[in-house]
Amino acid sequence: QQPVQSPQAVILREGEDAVINCSSSKALYSVHWYRQKHGEAPVFLMILLKGGEQKGHEKISASFNEKKQQSSLYLTASQLSYSGTYFCGTYSGAGSYQLTFGKGTKLSVIP
């Protein structure tokens, strides 16, 4: 079942913060985050495994709440280079081979 991402789109000015959420109705084993620029390949950002861990990559971090079956991606002090579409992908169990992606959140950072 496809995870639900919110918001669908967001516009930020440089330096502003944003949060992108990813929710599932199924129990999650792990959550993967990717960013895709228009017409290009998705680029891997980070993986969160169940256990409520948080991870960070420069000014982008994420959390995973197992109980709520939800992950959030935090972008702080946004830069123009952060523009793109962000996708979460979820594995619903250790026995699952399939990474199921949400529909994406389009982030636009303007000067």
Place this chain on the structure above:
Amino acid sequence: DGGITQSPKYLFRKEGQNVTLSCEQNLNHDAMYWYRQDPGQGLRLIYYSQIVNDFQKGDIAEGYSVSREKKESFPLTVTSAQKNPTAFYLCASKTAGGGRGNQPQHFGDGTRLSIL
């Protein structure tokens, strides 16, 4: 440099024609995947393969076929049975190391398929 190469970058299909999209990787990854991307739909899994000579259907396999004769190669054929093939097709691979969910997928640059 290691990576995933998809070709061609753009492809046009005539009515009733089968076309094949190429995907080659030199990352020594065991698992390979094909996704279809339509505007506003995210990535949907067509087929995947965990090992040579074995593959499984994803969520939208109808009208597509694959083969996995070599570890490095996972070509996708869009058959004439696929009535709406216009989309952006992405190939991905990942190592089989560790648990199934704790390794990232690496993507190729995609093939954009259109109908003539």
